[in-house]
Amino acid sequence: MTLANSLRSQPDARGHFGQFGGRYVAETLMPLILDLDAEYRRAKADPAFRAEFESLLKHYVGRESPLYYAERLTEMLRQKAADDGQPECGAKIYLKREDLNHTGAHKINNCVGQILLARRMGKTRIIAETGAGQHGVATATVAARYGLPCTIFMGARDIERQQPNVFRMRLLGAEVRPVTSGAQTLKDAMNEALRDWVANVHDTFYIIGTAAGPHPYPELVRDFQSVIGIEARAQILEAEGRLPDMLIACVGGGSNAIGLFHPFLDDPDVAMVGVEAAGHGIESGEHAASLTGGSPGVLHGNRTYLLQDEDGQITEAHSISAGLDYPGIGPEHSWLHDIGRVKYVPVTDDEAMASFQTCCQLEGIIPALESSHALAAAEKIAPKMGKDQVIVLNLSGRGDKDIFTVADVLGVKL
């Protein structure tokens, strides 16, 4: 039963968020997708499942993650507002510290949930796709924790760019399989994971890394990531005695953003901003902003906004941040965009790079390049809000993995 007048009751039983979502997969996978859906309903209703999930989040992932008041960042932006003749402006910025999780990002929340589902379903082999390697590392981590063999599909080009994460995955016992088809990046890795899955449905569980793919993945990934928003809600109530005025998160597939947003969707006074990667700029055509620069279509099991040409051929995404370098977005974001509940804004590579350095220098936190997109949006928005207003920003991951990319941009040889 769905709640009337709630934005939190999506998707419907067929996995549709308005016109988005659904189950666009080959017939071979359909029975398995239906099994997964049924098993997920049972798991959700099972207190033992919930208890095991929460125990792992606490003792293995290290939750809850802090909600940290970024005082110097706030002060810097207040000074900027004052310099612009608006001394009463500059919202207070809190960072939800997902970067402090085990493996360094929010990705692990979802992997913990999915590996428990895999075990419930009796699956004995794990596969996953990865772009930058963060989801691959998180998947390899939980597979090691439960002693299941694990194969990670990764574009050959991404393997070149992300050697440290490739080595991490191998240390954790995973096989990293290079994908040489297409542009050899995340989209192609996902195609190859689907090809493997279709040939190994009997024993294999596919841990999808973002809130996308065929139903029930967008729903279950969101539910596992909602721990972010549930914690943030309690934490901000404790810190400020009220709900925030705005939430900000970066959006690639959009799992960290939907995890933060979802518990607040029915709070009309909480504004939400999803930050898409604008790469070299929307007008350059080299970006990864599916909502700002794309249109609805069908890819990887769901209907959603995609970067595509007039014939429905998928076009290559570009972002300095490998985790946002994907030509689609989770279907719930497409729906939230269309109904206007969440505002989605683009941030370029250069803007993200600048905010990356600002965060390092002012807060002593090296943010992921993905999260730096959210920081860049906050730097634009906060100086236009009142001093009494509050922003919660999801610092979705730490930037250790990005130091080689950043060094390259800064012209530093490591």
Next chain:
Amino acid sequence: MSRLSARFAACAAEGRAALVTFVTGGDPTPGATGAILDALVAGGADVIELGMPFTDPMADGPAIQRANLRSLAAGTTTMDLLTIATAFRSRHPDVPLVLMGYANPMVRRGGDWFAEHAGAAGVDGVICVDLPPEEDQDLGPALRAKGVDFIRLATPTTDAARLPSVLEGASGFIYYVSVAGITGLQQAVQGSIETAVAKLKAATELPIAVGFGVRTPEQAAAIGRVADGVVVGSAIVELVGEHGDKAAGPVRDYVASLAAAVRTAQRERGQKENAA
């Protein structure tokens, strides 16, 4: 009677399976595809599947993936494919033509647009790999309204509980994907194919065509003894990859070898001879 039904009925009347052949449209170029389709017909193919290229063919193996890339690199558009189909229809008024591909290129301009243009181009049926019955609304009603068959896929994972929903709204024929996997790699064991075809035939009057991993005349003949159709794709696509715009001759000769095998293979008795 539709061209597909008529052709399957004619093959059944001859006591043999239909030979269904696949090539990717626009491979190596849109201009070269017509001659390759003619070679399929000349070699003795009964039904032609014209693949619509897609950037992300996630159910296809390496051979058809490469064909998709070659086609897209040659600049093949949806309009090119419709033009190829229209020209084929005028050259071969009686040979059934099926468009096969992925959902996104088919629904890009709306299901109605696609159905109307496919119908107008003389296309008899559509196979959409990633549009299961659960998402029929995107294409099924539009195709049925235009009299274009929506050909559904059944697989080794399609169980008895699910089969009725696969068959509902299906027409033309049922494409039995004989292995849980991607195109062009391993072939299923004959026994499992026979069991699966028997189950499908008990549930539908539609002809059953079997594909995935069929490459040799012997394999085609073996399947032809138990099914209403044999589908061969990757092996032909590999010939196109090898010979490029000179592929028509080799394709014709190869298809002729399959056609001869299917024609000599006597179908087992006890099956419904008039499947249509």
